[in-house]
Amino acid sequence: MGSRLVFTAIAVILYSASLTSSAEDLPCRARDVGIKGRSIVCVCDANYCDTITREDPAPGTFVVYTSSNAGKRFEKTFGEIKSTPRSSRMKQTKRKRILKTLTSPGLDESEENNETSVWSRVNLRVQTNLRHQYIEGFGGSVTDAAAINWRKLSDAAQFRFIDTYFGPEGLEYNLIQDYFLKLPMIRRSQFAAPTEVKIVASTWSPPIWMKSNERITGFGQLRPEFYQTFADYHLRFIEEYSKAHVKIWAITTTNEPINGIVPWAPFNSLGWTPPQLARWITNNLGPTIRKSPFNDTLILAVDDQRYLLHFYMLGMEKADPKFLDYIDGIAIHYYGNFAPAQILTELHNRYGKMMLSTEACEGPMPWHLLKVEVGSWRRARRYITSILEDLNNFVVGWIDWNLCLDPEGGPNWADNFVDAAILVYAEKDEFIKQPMYYAMGHFSKFIPRGSRRVAVRRRSIMTLENLAVLNPRGNIVMVIQNRYRREMYLQIQISPRRYIELTMEPESVKTIEINDNLNS
Numbered sequence: 001m002g003s004r005l006v007f008t009a010i011a012v013i014l015y016s017a018s019l020t021s022s023a024e025d026l027p028c029r030a031r032d033v034g035i036k037g038r039s040i041v042c043v044c045d046a047n048y049c050d051t052i053t054r055e056d057p058a059p060g061t062f063v064v065y066t067s068s069n070a071g072k073r074f075e076k077t078f079g080e081i082k083s084t085p086r087s088s089r090m091k092q093t094k095r096k097r098i099l100k101t102l103t104s105p106g107l108d109e110s111e112e113n114n115e116t117s118v119w120s121r122v123n124l125r126v127q128t129n130l131r132h133q134y135i136e137g138f139g140g141s142v143t144d145a146a147a148i149n150w151r152k153l154s155d156a157a158q159f160r161f162i163d164t165y166f167g168p169e170g171l172e173y174n175l176i177q178d179y180f181l182k183l184p185m186i187r188r189s190q191f192a193a194p195t196e197v198k199i200v201a202s203t204w205s206p207p208i209w210m211k212s213n214e215r216i217t218g219f220g221q222l223r224p225e226f227y228q229t230f231a232d233y234h235l236r237f238i239e240e241y242s243k244a245h246v247k248i249w250a251i252t253t254t255n256e257p258i259n260g261i262v263p264w265a266p267f268n269s270l271g272w273t274p275p276q277l278a279r280w281i282t283n284n285l286g287p288t289i290r291k292s293p294f295n296d297t298l299i300l301a302v303d304d305q306r307y308l309l310h311f312y313m314l315g316m317e318k319a320d321p322k323f324l325d326y327i328d329g330i331a332i333h334y335y336g337n338f339a340p341a342q343i344l345t346e347l348h349n350r351y352g353k354m355m356l357s358t359e360a361c362e363g364p365m366p367w368h369l370l371k372v373e374v375g376s377w378r379r380a381r382r383y384i385t386s387i388l389e390d391l392n393n394f395v396v397g398w399i400d401w402n403l404c405l406d407p408e409g410g411p412n413w414a415d416n417f418v419d420a421a422i423l424v425y426a427e428k429d430e431f432i433k434q435p436m437y438y439a440m441g442h443f444s445k446f447i448p449r450g451s452r453r454v455a456v457r458r459r460s461i462m463t464l465e466n467l468a469v470l471n472p473r474g475n476i477v478m479v480i481q482n483r484y485r486r487e488m489y490l491q492i493q494i495s496p497r498r499y500i501e502l503t504m505e506p507e508s509v510k511t512i513e514i515n516d517n518l519n520s
């Protein structure tokens with residue numbers, strides 16, 4: 001109890017300090033990584049880290065945050081919503097309207113003579129009355145590797161690190177995936193965050209004595225005599241975390257179950273065929289959790305690649321459809337995204353369960369020669385594309401993998417080095433924020449829990465990757481990515497007579513918060 005009181009006192013001091021500090025954001029301390037074709041990284045240490053605060057747009061206005069390959073990082077700009085005068089609409093003849101659609105779709109009369117090609121113009125229409133899933137949030141994973149790197153920083157740099165992800169002047173992450181015992185990092189994150197940070201926990205391999213191959217890696221399944229033991233193990237884990245005042249919001253039914261039913265998995269795994277997994281959930285894991293004091297813990301099934309979701313869900317359903325009574329959702333990994341995102345909408349339509357993306361990183365495959373690609377905008381772009389695709393297909397949240405790694409993409413006992421949004425240079429007591437960090441932030445910072453996705457319609461020949469939500473304040477928030485190496489001109493219709501106009505820089509991403517609540 002004593003320590004909790006001390007915690008509260010510190011919270012009050014820090015919170016009031018952040019209220020009195022000026023609203024001016026600290027800019028990115030940019031470092032050119034010195035490799036052709038790469039973007040910049042932003043350098044943080046014990047004394048400095050760039051910050052980002054969300055501006056509340058006044059009624060009738062919008063705020064734009066831009067990041068780009070050319071080096072912008074959350075650059076803020078402001079604009080006013082425009083109205084189409086009724087009269088000018090009425091005057092248009094049919095012929096003129098057709099001509100206009102062909103030459104410059106969706107633009108005003110005044111711009112009809114604009115030479116900009118139809119290939120550079122995009123016109124989108126937000127349909128706020130067509131509402132879809134509620135968003136749960138965004139976050140990263142507290143892995144062993146992340147905790148090891150983080151703990152090598154000085155105390156002050158550790159605080160800046162947590163704040164830049166979870167704090168009100170950081171990305172405001174509100175989801176964490178936990179793999180093992182990482183309590184200090186989790187507690188500090190929850191402490192820094194302005195809202196509840198929900199935790200998803202996932203097991204990889206059980207103790208080897210429970211496994212058919214008695215090894216951590218490779219082709220191995222749970223021995224049937226330990227089905228209940230392993231379910232109890234999950235409950236025990238939730239109980240122990242609860243004793244440490246950390247609530248587990250959701251568990252997955254095993255990380256990447258495919259790895260233990262193929263022969264070559266080089267890292268910790270447990271294999272499940274769909275029928276095995278369905279029976280274990282129905283007979284052991286499901287009842288154990290539901291009959292416990294932790295009966296509200298969500299159970300997320302599959303936790304594997306997009307192209308395996310049908311294999312598992314349909315296979316489990318066929319073997320034992322009762323498993324569906326115990327699961328609350330489907331967890332999805334990033335590495336199979338060559339499979340179409342439409343798969344997710346199909347699963348949404350068939351099962352109506354929540355879907356959460358629980359792991360993503362760049363550079364994990366044997367053919368990725370560069371595990372870490374410092375300053376890579378391409379990797380940020382791929383994150384943005386994937387998040388947009390997932391959310392547009394009913395996914396409710398997105399969790400990045402390692403919150404940080406070392407400059408080699410480790411440590412990793414199985415040499416499974418990969419990239420991360422933040423790299424820690426322990427000997428310099430410094431960490432750098434890669435473009436992927438900002439990619440995550442364009443969503444996590446501006447799409448708070450409880451936002452609701454709404455439909456967007458294309459009204460031009462060209463389009464840009466996009467997403468629209470209504471946030472809990474009633475504002476429209478859009479994330480738009482321009483993958484082209486040229487400027488694009490964007491008009492977004494937010495109601496029949498109200499619209500905004502923007503120029504999208506080459507290879508850029510924008511988050512736009514639009515306040516069209518004129519009565520408020």
Ligand SMILES: *[C@@H]1O[C@H](CO)[C@@H](O)[C@H](O)[C@H]1NC(C)=O
Binds near residue numbers: 111115
């Ligand atoms: C054409 O329209 C775009 C966007 O509406 C504007 O930014 C640009 O300056 C215009 N060009 C000319 C030549 O008027």
Ligand SMILES: *[C@@H]1O[C@H](CO)[C@@H](O)[C@H](O)[C@H]1NC(C)=O
Binds near residue numbers: 294
């Ligand atoms: C879930 O657990 C809580 C706390 O132990 C208990 O009060 C509640 O009745 C349980 N709910 C169900 C549906 O079993």
